[in-house]
Amino acid sequence: MEKIKEVVINNSEDVILARQAAREMARETGFGLADQTRITTAVSELSRNIYLYAGTGRVIIRALSKNLKKGMEIVAEDRGPGIPDVEMALQNGYSTNRSLGQGLPGTKRLMDEFEIKSEVGVGTTVTIRKWL
Amino acid sequence: MDKVPILKMGDTLILAIQVELHDKMAIRLQEDILKEIHDTGARGLVIDVSALEVVDSFMGRVLSDTASMAGIMGVETALVGIRPEIAITLQEMGLELKGVHFALNLEKGMELLQNIGEIFYGED
Numbered sequence: 001m002e003k004i005k006e007v008v009i010n011n012s013e014d015v016i017l018a019r020q021a022a023r024e025m026a027r028e029t030g031f032g033l034a035d036q037t038r039i040t041t042a043v044s045e046l047s048r049n050i051y052l053y054a055g056t057g058r059v060i061i062r063a064l065s066k067n068l069k070k071g072m073e074i075v076a077e078d079r080g081p082g083i084p085d086v087e088m089a090l091q092n093g094y095s096t097n098r099s100l101g102q103g104l105p106g107t108k109r110l111m112d113e114f115e116i117k118s119e120v121g122v123g124t125t126v127t128i129r130k131w132l
Numbered sequence: 133m134d135k136v137p138i139l140k141m142g143d144t145l146i147l148a149i150q151v152e153l154h155d156k157m158a159i160r161l162q163e164d165i166l167k168e169i170h171d172t173g174a175r176g177l178v179i180d181v182s183a184l185e186v187v188d189s190f191m192g193r194v195l196s197d198t199a200s201m202a203g204i205m206g207v208e209t210a211l212v213g214i215r216p217e218i219a220i221t222l223q224e225m226g227l228e229l230k231g232v233h234f235a236l237n238l239e240k241g242m243e244l245l246q247n248i249g250e251i252f253y254g255e256d
Contacts, residue, residue, distance in 0.1 A: 012155035019152075019186060037186065037217035041225070044188040048155070092226060103189045106225030 003028070003063035009050040009078075018047040018059045022074065029063050029072055030132055038110040039072060039130055045103040046076035046126050054080020054123065064129065071112075071131035079123035086118050136161050138168045144176035144245055145169065145207075146238070150183045158194045165198055169207050175253070176245035177202050180238050182213025192227045200231040208233060208248050212241035 005025060007018040022043035026036040043059060050057035057078030064071040083089045092105050104126075108114040113129040138147045145168055153161065165177065179195065181187065187195070199209035210233040214222075222229070233248070235241035 016152050016154050023185070034217045034220050037215075037221050038224070040186050041188050041221050044186055044190075048188070048190060106189060106227065109224050109226070110221065 005061045007047070007059045007061070009047050009057050009059060010055075011051055012048070015044055015047040015051065018061075019044045021059075022061050022072075025061050025063055026072060026130075029070060031072075031130070035130060035132075039074070042107045042110045042128055043074055043076075045107045046074065046128070049103060049124075049126075050076060050078045050080070054078030057123075064131075069131055071129055073127065073129045075125065075127050077123065077125040082120040082122055082124055083116075083118040084120055086116055090116075136164070138165065140172055140174065141242075143174055143249065144178060144242060145172065145174045146178045146180070146242075148180035148183065148238075152184070152186070153191070155190060158191060162194055162198045162201070166201055166205065169202055169205050174207060175249055176242075177207050177209045178238060178241045178245065179209065179211050180213045180241075181211060181218075182215065182237070184215070184218065187214075187218050187222060189225065189227055192222060192229055196229045196231060199229070203231050208245055210235050210241035210245050212236065212238050
């Protein structure tokens with residue numbers, strides 16, 4: 001049985017829906033309060049990036065089970081403008097919009113695994129994982 | 133509820149954020165607070181975030197900006213009731229909330245602002 005939730009992001013209200021979905025699955029997966037909050041915060045950052053930079057996109061939240069390991073994977077994808085310089089976007093303090101410029105690097109630090117694929121004019125996909 | 137009530141006690145404004153605010157609500161709250169400071173002549177501002185389960189970079193920025201703006205208007209801000217898991221997350225993300233005083237709860241936040249007020253204005 002695979003648990004999966006998808007939240008379409010169009011506005012800032014959807015960011016709250018995405019993080020509620022993430023929190024719920026984190027709790028069900030068995031994560032403690034600190035990890036639930038790390039995951040929820042990371043989902044908040046990624047969903048906000050979608051609506052700020054791409055306008056629309058989706059967040060897919062999935063419970064993982066690998067051998068005896070349990071965890072969660074979140075994929076945030078959009079078909080927005082893409083990030084010209086991913087390396088720079090992952091540095092602290094970099095931001096082209098109204099945030100602290102710590103959304104992406106902060107998200108990376110909160111999670112166990114972080115992958116980003118971005119192509120200018122095509123879109124951005126960020127995949128994050130946390131293991132129990 | 134789509135508006136956060138702002139209370140006044142003596143020279144201090146108190147508000148407790150009880151719901152998850154989406155970005156537009158957060159910005160509107162910031163404007164409401166500044167207007168309330170202007171209208172009431174308050175010297176202190178206490179923001180209780182004990183009900184918040186998430187403080188991400190945007191919310192952190194709004195809280196920090198609000199305190200800086202209130203500071204320019206002559207008002208000290210205390211942020212109270214940050215949950216342990218939020219303290220962990222903010223620290224790990226490297227988010228610094230500048231221009232804000234911190235206290236464990238509402239009572240200690242009021243005390244803190246009162247002490248700061250006495251230093252700045254003397255006892256009256």
